[in-house]
Amino acid sequence: MPVYLDHAATTPISAPALAALTLELSRSGNPSSLHGSGRRARRTVEDAREILARAAGAHPSEVIFTSGGTEADNLAVKGLFWARRDENPRRTRILCSTIEHPAVQDTVEWLERHEGARVTWLPVDARGVVSLEALRTELQADSGSVALVTVMWANNEVGTVQRIPEITGIAAAHGVPVHSDAVQAFGSLPLSFADSGLATMAVSAHKIGGPVGVGALFVGRSVALTPVQHGGGQERDVRSGTLDSAGISSFAAAADDAVAHLPVEAARLAALRDRLIEGVLREVPDAVLRGVSHPGPVGARLPGNAHFTFPGCEGDSLLFLLDLAGIESSTGSACTAGVPRPSHVLLAMGLSEEEARGAQRFSLGHTSTPGDVDAVMAALPGAYGRARAAGMAGTASSIRTAGTGFS
Structure with missing residues (x-):
């Protein structure tokens, strides 16, 4: 057997997650259907939502299920940018750290090329720690033009953990929302969405012992997001698409197990x-x-x-x-x-x-x-x-x- 030391990419599924996945895959039912099988699938999803919210220190209504961390990051960055710009056309600037995962970095660059975003890259030191002074300087210079700040909670390559509560505190003083890719942090570090001061936070199942293809975006109850994809209006009309009740149940089981231990x-x-x-x-x-x-x-x-x-x-x-x-x-x-x-x-x-x-x-x-x-x-x-x-x-x-x- 090979020695597997690439858990930051994907970690093997945990026993509780596998048991939940196996059970749900043996059942049928669309969570949006009104018959008995649909209602049962819906209960599975809502139970999982409560478990995941508890694991992340959030309210269940703040959990938006996605297909993974990449979709969650796209929804947060694009959704916040569009919603903030619609409220005030001056808000076209994005303050983004230079060490973001491509799911954030590429999204920001796409907005710059196609949606008129102006990007300011926040520098890091030799340890990979984002400069709080640079953040303060940019916000003090013209916070009214800033749509959002995005800084990952922990870096996927070098493992450096950022001072998220300090970052959100600086941004909050100027009324600017902060998104964080917490894919590497969730399940590895103690964190609370409620205490973090974040507007949005992305997490993924397969980093914590859940299945590939499931994730979530935590969205504050007062935060407005413009949807990226449209359809059936699932997930508060923020993320349309039929929910994967088996994957979601497995994700919740993995999160519950990871946080408990x-x-x-x-x-x-x-x-x-x-x-x-x-x-x-x-x-x-x-x-x-x-x-x-x-x-x-x-x-x-x-x-x-x-x-x-x-x-x-x-x-x-x-x-x-x-x-x-x-x-x-x-x-x-x-x-x-x-x-x-x-x-x-x-x-x-x-x-x-x-x-x-x-x-x-x-x-x-x-x-x-x-x-x-x-x-x-x-x-x-x-x-x-x-x-x-x-x-x-x-x-x-x-x-x-x-x-x-x-x-």
């Missing part, structure tokens, strides 16, 4: 993460930990995240060599048409393109064990040596030329 599980994962960080830095002294320094303040880094750059090699080359050794990790960067491209997150943190191209993210989850960390320590030094021999802009052929050492 969060304090113990977060401590367990943080201990494994620290052991992994210390082992990597010991076995591969050239490796550089990215994000918050180690040891760092409690809660400043996601408990399951350890992100490094490895000088002199392509992250993709190292990923392939680790995969051959049975270790599944991630570069955390995009690769188009076979051409490695550096992570925009690392570039925003001040790394050079060459430094950023050596990225490797190890992310732990509910199936991770001390044996997984030991396996990484056993495989990493050799894999790094071979990846470095292959050099930068490594390809499959150059890796073979350098010699994998694996049969």
Whole structure:
């Protein structure tokens, strides 16, 4: 069995979520139908809504079910922008951090190209922490032109946790709503939508042990959103479409389980993460930990995240060599048409393109064990040596030329 260390991408489904999914898939009924099967499906959805709201510190009416985090981010950013601009045509500016997930970053750039949005990119420091001073400066200069602020709760690549209550407090003083992509934070960090001060917050099922294809957007009860898609008027007429009662039930079961075990599980994962960080830095002294320094303040880094750059090699080359050794990790960067491209997150943190191209993210989850960390320590030094021999802009052929050492 491979050692799976890519939980930040997708974590295996949890036992409670699988049981709920299996039960609901054996039934039929459209939650919008009025007959008995439809009413039963509707009860399933509404029960799940209450469970998810409780897990996130929200009111059930604030839960809008979506197909995942990407749709939730699109609905929040576009919906807030359009609604705010309709109220006041001056509100065309979006303040967005430079380290957002593509679901937010690409949406913001689309609005800039097609809807007349003006984007101000909020800088981050070398740890990936958004500058509160830059946010204050932009809002004080002309808050009346700002449609929204969007800052992710925790970064999916380097694991840095943002100061969301401080960000929302600064924005609230100017009457500006804040959206946060909390896909990585929900289920890993204690959070409350009610206490956060956020207007909207996106979460996803498959990051917390639920199924792929289900997510939710939390929308404050006083927040106006313009719908992105239209149809049957489901979900407060904000997000039309037939609801996936099986997926939603499974999502709620996963959320309930994750939050119930969060304090113990977060401590367990943080201990494994620290052991992994210390082992990597010991076995591969050239490796550089990215994000918050180690040891760092409690809660400043996601408990399951350890992100490094490895000088002199392509992250993709190292990923392939680790995969051959049975270790599944991630570069955390995009690769188009076979051409490695550096992570925009690392570039925003001040790394050079060459430094950023050596990225490797190890992310732990509910199936991770001390044996997984030991396996990484056993495989990493050799894999790094071979990846470095292959050099930068490594390809499959150059890796073979350098010699994998694996049969």
